[in-house]
Amino acid sequence: MDEREKKYLLKKEVNTFGNDLGVINLEDVKEGSVIESHNGHRFYLLEPTLYDIVKKMKRSVTTLLPKDIGIILTYCGIEDGETVxxxxxxxxxxxxxxxxxxxxxxxxxxYEKRPEFAKLARKNLESVGLIKKGQKIIGLDEEDECIENKENEENRENNKENIEKNLKEEENGLYNVIQKIGDITEGVEEKNIDLIVLDMPDPWNVVEHAKNSLNRAKGRIAIYVPYMEQAKKSVEALKKHGFLEVQTVESLVRNIEITEKGVRPSTRMIGHTGYIICARVRPE
Ligand SMILES: C[S@@+](CC[C@H](N)C(=O)[O-])C[C@H]1O[C@@H](n2cnc3c(N)ncnc32)[C@H](O)[C@@H]1O
Structure with missing residues (x-):
């Protein structure tokens, strides 16, 4: 972060960085320190938060915003050790x-039905230690996978340091994500699931599969949709399949400006993203 609080996401191996406030040398400096650029401007070397990384990562589609993710995580009461x-x-x-x-x-x-999206997501998930480098995406075309693996192997062979770095990084990750190519409206293969989360155009077509795959004692579902009509269809499907505690919410977040002049909400805000529906499966 520079002294104007402008942030840049840098790879650990980067040795120098420069912008209009000068050049800084990053060799032998640790996160948590202050560095001066060659012309006397201050830079703060910070460990990025997950949010910093998510904001900067490459995207194929619009991603959910923290306000909506927060609702899903908290309303569904997601916990350590659960299967989602x-x-x-x-x-x-x-x-x-x-x-x-x-x-x-x-x-x-x-699950993702478009291979090109799944491949881009793989890079994002790799970068935060949720899947190992080159982890297979279940159901990805073999030909596609071969080309990618060959490229990965060539890169690795060309650079021994990379292998050591990758091994070191692999000690720190969670590696708890499995990617699949597939149309989830055709079925959910997994059983005894604690939580199903759907951010896709026709979630009502998954509700029956969800009912059959969720753990009867604990299973919950969360659906995110941008339109009211989609929310209505989803709620109808959940009710038809006997889900309990069906609740639909929308979350609006207003930034508050606190200055010497006074305190007031920001005049700009995100007016709408989507509706979130949460429910739990009924025991049978
Ligand atoms: C709005 S995006 C999800 C964004 C994601 N939640 C994020 O935060 O990055 C919807 C995704 O669902 C995928 N999709 C749509 N229908 C699907 C289906 N039936 N099965 C699996 N994936 C599906 C689309 O290809 C698209 O990538």
């Missing part, structure tokens, strides 16, 4: 928060 099924993966932003919430003892199985 998610669809669609998209860019993997929600996957990252789900995987961190269930931790090393839990897992997230994430």
């Amino acid at each position: 099924v998610e669809a669609g993966t998209g860019s993997g932003a929600l996957t990252i928060y789900l995987a961190n919430a269930v931790g090393k003892n839990g897992k997230v199985i994430t």
